[in-house]
Amino acid sequence: MKTFCFKLYKAKRNQKLHKQINAAGLTYNYCIALHKRYYRLYHKSLNVYQLQKHLTKLKKIKRFSYLNEIGSQAVQDITQRIDRAYKLFFDNLKRKVRTAPPSFKKIKKYKSFTLKQTGYKLCDNATMLFFKQNINLVAKANKTLSKKKKGSNNRQRAKLALARLHKKINNQRKEFHWKTAQRIVGEYSLICIEDLNVKAIQRRFGKKISDLGFAEFVNKLKYIAERTGSKVIEINRFYPSSQLCSACGCRNKETKNLNIREWICPSCGVVHQRDKNAAINILREGLRIACSMKTCGRDIDHSGENS
Numbered sequence: 161m162k163t164f165c166f167k168l169y170k171a172k173r174n175q176k177l178h179k180q181i182n183a184a185g186l187t188y189n190y191c192i193a194l195h196k197r198y199y200r201l202y203h204k205s206l207n208v209y210q211l212q213k214h215l216t217k218l219k220k221i222k223r224f225s226y227l228n229e230i231g232s233q234a235v236q237d238i239t240q241r242i243d244r245a246y247k248l249f250f251d252n253l254k255r256k257v258r259t260a261p262p263s264f265k266k267i268k269k270y271k272s273f274t275l276k277q278t279g280y281k282l283c284d285n286a287t288m289l290f291f292k293q294n295i296n297l298v299a300k301a302n303k304t305l306s307k308k309k310k311g312s313n314n315r316q317r318a319k320l321a322l323a324r325l326h327k328k329i330n331n332q333r334k335e336f337h338w339k340t341a342q343r344i345v346g347e348y349s350l351i352c353i354e355d356l357n358v359k360a361i362q363r364r365f366g367k368k369i370s371d372l373g374f375a376e377f378v379n380k381l382k383y384i385a386e387r388t389g390s391k392v393i394e395i396n397r398f399y400p401s402s403q404l405c406s407a408c409g410c411r412n413k414e415t416k417n418l419n420i421r422e423w424i425c426p427s428c429g430v431v432h433q434r435d436k437n438a439a440i441n442i443l444r445e446g447l448r449i450a451c452s453m454k455t456c457g458r459d460i461d462h463s464g465e466n467s
């Protein structure tokens with residue numbers, strides 16, 4: 161199954177969609193209310209099929225006409241989602257994990273619903289721009305925001321503009337990731353990467369790394385590779401890729417310091433560029449893993465298309 165994620169903007173042409181999302185929110189809250197009432201009365205949870213049947217009947221009543229605004233499958237999706245949420249909640253109760261049961265959502269905050277039925281057209285007008293260009297724009301938007309009086313409409317507007325800009329940059333980054341991943345997978349059938357402990361790196365270096373969204377990129381890389389028969393091999397994060405000399409295999413622990421960009425192997429005297437040396441080691445280790453998988457009789461190609 162392919163998954164799409166889109167942001168819907170408040171525009172006139174989206175009015176129908178907004179009405180639908182609103183209806184989905186109302187439906188969601190109504191279902192929650194029913195669940196709660198049912199539990200109060202019978203001390204057991206409401207069956208999802210019973211609920212669906214009940215909602216179908218309600219569609220004919222004028223007060224519940226919003227149920228007709230959204231497709232029947234979207235209504236089903238809402239009931240199923242709530243059902244899953246309740247099951248999870250009761251499971252958690254059994255395991256003595258404290259979580260809250262699903263509860264009402266503010267309609268204003270209700271922002272998603274599922275389109276299972278076909279007949280929706282996706283508009284794609286994404287453009288590829290450069291990141292640098294945005295840095296100035298963000299600084300400018302921040303400055304504009306800081307000048308506005310607190311609580312004013314203008315401030316609200318400036319806030320929205322800034323949020324929109326961040327979203328835009330985020331989208332551009334995503335697109336850049338997809339394109340880069342596609343290019344790499346298109347060129348190479350074996351891709352070796354270090355399984356970086358992103359959370360630990362974030363703790364040490366802060367926002368800089370999360371800006372790069374490396375984990376997201378790797379996920380996209382794997383996603384495409386899986387579908388095209390390329391292989392992504394992740395090297396264990398404890399493999400000392402930057403400490404080993406790619407020429408003689410000697411380990412130099414002093415290179416742990418990230419500031420050392422270049423070093424000379426104390427054993428064989430070869431001059432190493434930190435990143436390039438590490439890359440050679442990662443590739444070598446990846447090939448070793450790939451070969452050991454092959455000799456184990458496991459097929460490296462997961463696609464199953466090219467035998």
Ligand SMILES: [Zn+2]
Binds near residue numbers: 406408409425426429
């Ligand atoms: Zn060496």
